[in-house]
Amino acid sequence: MTDQTVPLFDTLVIIGPGLIGSSILRRGVDDRRIARRLVACDISPEVRARVAELGIADVVEADPATAARDADCVIICVPVGAIAMVAAQVMPVMKKGAILSEVGSVKVTVMEAMQPLLTRYPDIAFVPAHPMAGTEFSGPDAGFATLFEDRWCLLTPPEHTPATAIARVTALWEMMGARVRSMTVDHHDRVCAIVSHLPHLLAFTICGTADDLADETRSEVLDFAASGFRDFTRIAASDPTMWRDIFLNNREALLDMLDRFIADAQAMGDAIRTGDTDVIVSRIQRGRAIRRSLIENRQA
Amino acid sequence: MTDQTVPLFDTLVIIGPGLIGSSILRRGVDDRRIARRLVACDISPEVRARVAELGIADVVEADPATAARDADCVIICVPVGAIAMVAAQVMPVMKKGAILSEVGSVKVTVMEAMQPLLTRYPDIAFVPAHPMAGTEFSGPDAGFATLFEDRWCLLTPPEHTPATAIARVTALWEMMGARVRSMTVDHHDRVCAIVSHLPHLLAFTICGTADDLADETRSEVLDFAASGFRDFTRIAASDPTMWRDIFLNNREALLDMLDRFIADAQAMGDAIRTGDTDVIVSRIQRGRAIRRSLIENRQA
Ligand SMILES: NC(=O)c1ccc[n+]([C@@H]2O[C@H](COP(=O)([O-])OP(=O)(O)OC[C@H]3O[C@@H](n4cnc5c(N)ncnc54)[C@H](OP(=O)(O)O)[C@@H]3O)[C@@H](O)[C@H]2O)c1
Ligand SMILES: NC(=O)c1ccc[n+]([C@@H]2O[C@H](COP(=O)([O-])OP(=O)(O)OC[C@H]3O[C@@H](n4cnc5c(N)ncnc54)[C@H](OP(=O)(O)O)[C@@H]3O)[C@@H](O)[C@H]2O)c1
Structure with a gap:
């Protein structure tokens, strides 16, 4: 606790209390400097009942517009393809000067879909965050208050977003335990294409x-997956x-990165086919070098 | 402890006390039912000094032939390409009826390279194990006694290997905590190609x-690797x-599996390019189904 007495937001609304949304709510419940009033909103009655049961929101709403009316900040935590649609429901009723954020894993297309709304509602500050x-789990039970601890949160605010709004969203994520960095939507999407x-x-x-292999081999893939395959299938x-x-x-x-990757994998295959030891070893060594850098950056 | 009073082997020799070899030795030190006398053999003076310092062998030898002379079982734990060469050094001096094993990750080519030696020394029982x-670490400091606990150990004995020798190697790996299964060398190599x-x-x-990307993106790959990329780079x-x-x-x-994989990755790329939602979702769902099977098989 610092000596901060007024919470960062009076009313913070989370639309879509799944893995990400419910993790924000949990942190908010644990740390009341974040918001005085936490509102969760979901279309599904089961999810709303579960959120109430978990006690991770002060108010649970069915209708996004009702939920967003008094919000100082609304964070849309639904799948990427539904973000602009939800934004279209809440922006007309939001207070002048309020902040709209979302947590989608992709930014270029979301920004494109948001453009008409941003033009129409210039008094709402839009601060996308990622x-x-x-984890590989989803839904309100999957979240936990420390999910964002020591993780990066990337902000991709459009050019004209007020600096104060960016500062408040930055403060929010720092209170979630994250490190914050801003970048353009294009750069964000390229980095995430290769990283994730x-x-x-x-x-x-x-x-x-693996699933296409002959039955006998397939069943053994399941038995013997411990080394290598397992890490791949976790995600x-x-x-x-x-x-x-x-x-x-x-x-x-993504398709650009996939093309590069397939070309590289084919080159590795050719080196194995022709027994080109130097190429094989140098590629393995590059992998290790990148890995070493990751460990030094404490992301391992 | 069971009531077993005579150890499984009198003298067990490990050639190449790296990650795998030193893990076998450590387990042997912890559980004296495995062998009365544990011998470690390595070409490098530094590794021998370190093994002596760690106290994970009763005897440390430089010369494989000297080490193997009194052995009831010799396990070659060096890289795949060096296994047959080491076998050629030890087989001429090994006792009639003694067991020769190795722990290489590939079996077909090792068996091919071993064939002349097996013909020449028919009284040595050859029981390859994998x-x-x-882990991603190597050398004598990387090993630990529980490395094989609850893991599979695959045996690929040639047709004429005496059943008693197979039974003793099976017993050895079970005492290491592993589950044992036998299969042909061909089948072994296909399963391991896809699994590992x-x-x-x-x-x-x-x-x-990632390393080929423009400098700016590359440095960020390192910063933001937490989600997805990290699991890939661990291995x-x-x-x-x-x-x-x-x-x-x-x-x-391996090249067969790589070809299948690249064709599948290209098909996924095509589905993304043309926006074929059904194909995309069905592929994601197959991934999850395999993952679920893994969890049910308790390999997750
Ligand atoms: N999971 C990750 O690793 C991760 C990391 C960073 C960012 N993200 C991003 O975070 C967002 C949420 O992901 P999540 O992992 O938290 O997913 P989640 O656990 O599945 O939660 C998604 C939430 O969105 C709601 N929702 C789904 N479709 C909707 C629609 N058409 N309209 C309104 N609400 C809808 C769901 O409600 P119902 O349950 O009632 O359908 C649920 O509450 C996504 O945009 C994702 O890209 C995810
Ligand atoms: N690591 C795994 O995940 C894993 C899993 C299953 C099976 N295996 C197999 O186990 C074997 C050993 O792997 P490891 O991970 O234990 O490796 P490691 O830690 O690097 O140990 C290899 C050992 O082999 C010795 N060695 C290397 N080249 C040699 C040569 N030309 N002649 C004689 N000795 C040599 C090394 O001695 P110096 O240090 O003195 O060079 C070292 O003691 C390999 O065949 C591997 O395929 C590995």
Whole structure:
């Protein structure tokens, strides 16, 4: 606790209290300097009942517009493909000067879809954020208050967003335990394509490749997965809707990274085919070097 | 402790006390039912000094032939490409009826290289083993006594190996805490190509792809690697010599799996390019289904 007596926000609204949304709420309940009043909003009665039961919000609402009316900050925590649609429901009723944020894993297409709304409601400050944290689980039970601890949160505010709004969203994520950095939407999507989206695509794919093998081999893949395959499939357990949206919305950067990767994998295959030891070893050594850098950056 | 009073082996010799070899030795020191006398053998004076210092062997030898003379069982724990060469040094001096084993990650080419020696020394029982356990670290300091606990150990004995020898090697690995299964060398190499070798190849490759990106993006890959990329690079930290040998020695099965994988990755890329939601979602769902099976098999 610092000597801060007035919370960062009076009313903070989370739309979509799933893994990410419910983690923000949990942190808010634990640290009352974040918001005086925490509102959760979900379309599904089961999710609303569960959120009430968990006691991670002061108010639980069904209707986004009702939830957002008194908000100082609304954070949309739904799949990427639904963000602009939810924004269209809340922006007309939001207070002048209030902050609208979202936590989608892709930014270019979300910004494109948001453009008409941003033009129409210039008094709402739009501060997109992407907390680089997650697990393979989803829903309100999956969240936890320390999910964002020591993780990065990337902000991609449009050019004309007031600096004070950016500062408040930065403060919010710092109170979540995260480190914050700002960048353009294009740069964000390229970085995430290689850091997260391509690895997930490869993970889903290798599971499919294994699943296509002759029955005998396939069953043993399951038995013997301990070494290597396991790490790949951990991330392959993630939610289909979320990943469909991410793949489709970050199409361009992702396909560019996939093309580069396939070319590199084919070059490695050629080196193995022709027995080109130098190429093989130098590629393995590059992998280790990158890994070493990661350890030095304390992300390992 | 059971009521077993005579150890499984009188003299057990480990050639190459690295990650795998030193883990076997440590377990042997902890559980004296495994062997009365544990001998470690390494070409490097530094490794021998370190093994003596660690106190994980009763005897430390420089020369494989000297080490193997009185052995009831010799386990060769060196990189795949050096196994047959070490076998050629020890087999001429080994006792009639003694067991020779090795722990290489690839079996077909090792068996091919061993064939002339097996014909020449028919009184040595050859029982290749592959403990499906490991970390990204190597050397005598990397090992630990519980490395093989609850892991699979695959045996690939040639047809004429005496059943008693297979039973003793099975008993050894069970005393290491592992579950044991036998299969042919061909089947072994295909299963390991998809379960372990292809994932490692992809991990090394994606690190290289990331390393080729424009400088600005590359530095951020390191910063933001937490989600997805990290799991891939964990296995990319493994030893270059070991993996060079594995890739070159399991060339055929590995290249077959790589071709299938690249075709599948390209199909996923096409589905993303054309916005074929059904294909994307069904592939993601297959990944999750495999993952779920893994969890049910308690390998997760
Ligand atoms: N998981 C991660 O690793 C991660 C990391 C960083 C950012 N993100 C981003 O965070 C956002 C949420 O992800 P999550 O992992 O928290 O997902 P989640 O646990 O599945 O939660 C998603 C929430 O959105 C709601 N929702 C789904 N479709 C909706 C729609 N069409 N309209 C309104 N609400 C809808 C869901 O409500 P119902 O349950 O009632 O359907 C649920 O409350 C996504 O944009 C994702 O890209 C995820
Ligand atoms: N690591 C894994 O995940 C894993 C899993 C299952 C099986 N395996 C297999 O286990 C074996 C050993 O791997 P490891 O991870 O234990 O490796 P490691 O820690 O690097 O140990 C290898 C040992 O082999 C010795 N060695 C290397 N080249 C040699 C040569 N040409 N002649 C004689 N000795 C040599 C090394 O001695 P110096 O240090 O003196 O050079 C060292 O003692 C490999 O065949 C590998 O495929 C590994």
